[in-house]
Amino acid sequence: MSTEQYDAVIVGAGFGGMGSAIQLNRLGYDKIAILDREDDLGGTWHVNRYPGLTVDVPSTTYSYRFEPNPYWSRLYAPGSELKTYAEHVADKYDLRRYMRFNTVVDGARWDDDAQEWLVSLSDGQTLHTRFLILATGYLCQPKKPDIPGIESFTGTVLHAQEWDHSYSLAGKRAAIIGTGSTGVQLIPKLAEDASELTVYQRTPIWVMPKLDFGFGPRAQRLFAKVPATQRMLRVSSDLFMDIMVTLAMWRFRQFRPVNRIAAAIGRLHRFAAIRDRDLRRKLTPSYDFGCKRPTLSNVYYRTFNKPHVHLETAGIDRIEPDGIVATDGTKRVIDTLVLATGFDVWESNLPAIEVIGREGRDLGKWWRENRFQAYEGLTVPLFPNMLSQASPYAWVGMSWFDTVEYQMRHMERLFGEMQRTGARTFEVTEEANARFLDRMLTLLDDSVFLLGNCANSRSYWFNSSGEAPLFRPTTVRQAVKEQQHFPLSDYALA
Incomplete structure (x- = not known):
């Protein structure tokens, strides 16, 4: 039984988890554990290694804005380059010191008396942490076909x-x-x-x-020496x-x-x-x-x-x-x-582990009984000091990095206010969460999901109830902007 105490435990060592760790460092937190069940970092770009693997979003867009990569070989880079990019980010920002691989998280429970999260590992250890960040991604549970024989x-x-x-x-x-x-x-x-x-x-x-087109050595040298040239290409994509x-x-x-x-x-x-x-x-x-x-x-x-x-x-x-x-x-x-049967988004994911908040609320059970919902696609009532990156209404645009970076901005403002006021915990209010959900549902009324012919799509974007609560139906720019202006009163700080 471990009594290790952390500022934050991050579940998942993909680009989401690394982005959260970088933001926590910027905010002054250093006692961090990044846990991953795989044997190395990179998330889906470590697990997926099949022939022909490439990004289906331009590489210039599928990367952190604050850490451009001038060395992509193509506009749509092969998967191995995403893995290399992940390793570069981890090394540059010194994130490997936080990472524990081959570590399976069974679940997490909020201890209201101690005001901390207890994170249970499959080897019997329990980690104590002030903040819990779920960075397991939407596509982390492979779906095996149920075919007779x-x-x-x-x-x-x-x-x-x-x-x-x-x-x-x-x-x-x-x-x-x-x-x-x-x-x-x-x-x-x-x-x-x-x-x-x-x-x-x-x-x-x-x-x-x-x-698609290649970036030869000359273009790569130009991107490296004059970053503005690559930024212009990124703005376009x-x-x-x-x-x-x-x-x-x-x-x-x-x-x-x-x-x-x-x-x-x-x-x-x-x-x-x-x-x-x-x-x-x-x-x-x-x-x-x-x-x-x-x-x-x-x-x-x-x-x-x-x-x-x-x-x-x-x-x-x-x-x-x-x-x-x-x-x-x-x-x-x-x-x-x-x-090549994809991933199980709704049954064994969202959340990928058992999470129990205040008053014994089971996150997975509550989502399935009360609609999938998360304020700004990140926080949930009765789950203090918890951020869930792959949440309902979180995914904006087509690049996962757009989601990660707007969430990093949210963290900066929320945690900054906690530090300013000396608060130890945050929890989004029921009213703020309900207001955000109503707004998302109203926006979806104009979408192809509600007005188009989607009956035969068999899309993982829809849950078993026929709802499509993965996406934040706004522009990326709007999602980023809102992180600077969401009312801080939407959170109860204590």
Whole structure:
């Protein structure tokens, strides 16, 4: 039984957790523990190592504004460079000294008498901390498909989040389940090696053309020596992403034509790549653009023109020891099964661990019984001194860094006020939380989620109740600005 005392315990060593640690350091807190169940830092960019992994947001935007990286090799950098960038951030800001890997957090409970959080680890230790920060991300719990017979398969199973690079698909008959953004990146790579590749698609995805280009040594030297040049490129990518998301998704009622134009670009991209009308029909989404996360690729559609690549849309009835049987009775004999079935956002995540606040309130249970909600996407009533980064209405824009950095601004103002007044605890008021939730719901009334045709999207952006409480339906600029102006009276400080 440990009695270690911390200023803050951060659960998760990805970009969110590192951003929080950097802000805590700036505020003068140094007794910090960053806990992660994996064996190294980087979060999803450490876990995901599958072939073809890249960012689907421009690298200039997918990075901290305060720590630009002049050495991206491309506008859409490969995943290995994100891992390298994470290591650079950890080293530059001296964050490794806080990190504990291979450390599983079972749960956390608020001790009202001691005014601190008790964080329970799977090895039996209990850490005591003044502040608790949940930085586990939205996509931290891989979803394994519940398909009859999957355990009976005698071939090799490869998970996108647990890729085995020592295994060669050369000459193999392979099948992949899943055509989300991970599948879109994986499938062209699998087709390069496998002798036969069958793609099992449940829901088509909107795939947009990818305007990608490399940054050669000359451009990298320019970015390093004259940072303003890279900032100009970032302003362009930031502005484009923010405008498109805002108009096509959040202001769907007022700017429906923008959504239609985006969909038309996707249709034209598909038409240019695939001339087979029946195949094109199978790859065409039956829901509006923006209902489900779109992705970018210039090679995904063209892969299906290859004679050894097959698209199955009938659905899977069962998996047998040597292959997959579709619902129409057809069977594909395979050697290798690739699972790209995404993440479980709603059942085993939000929150990723058990969290018990004041009056015994269980965060996960309370969210599911009283709607998903969090003030400014960060704090929850009856959970003092707790920040939850991957929370309802937190995700703004398309880059996770936009969310992390506006939350860092919130921390700066909130913790600064605590230090000014000498308070030991903060807790958002019920009134402030309810007001914020009402505002988010009102804004969503204009969104594609409420007004568009999303019924067939099967998007992880929707929970089992049909609500879409992940996103903060505002511009990134507005989210950042509000962190400078939220009423400090929205928090009870003591």
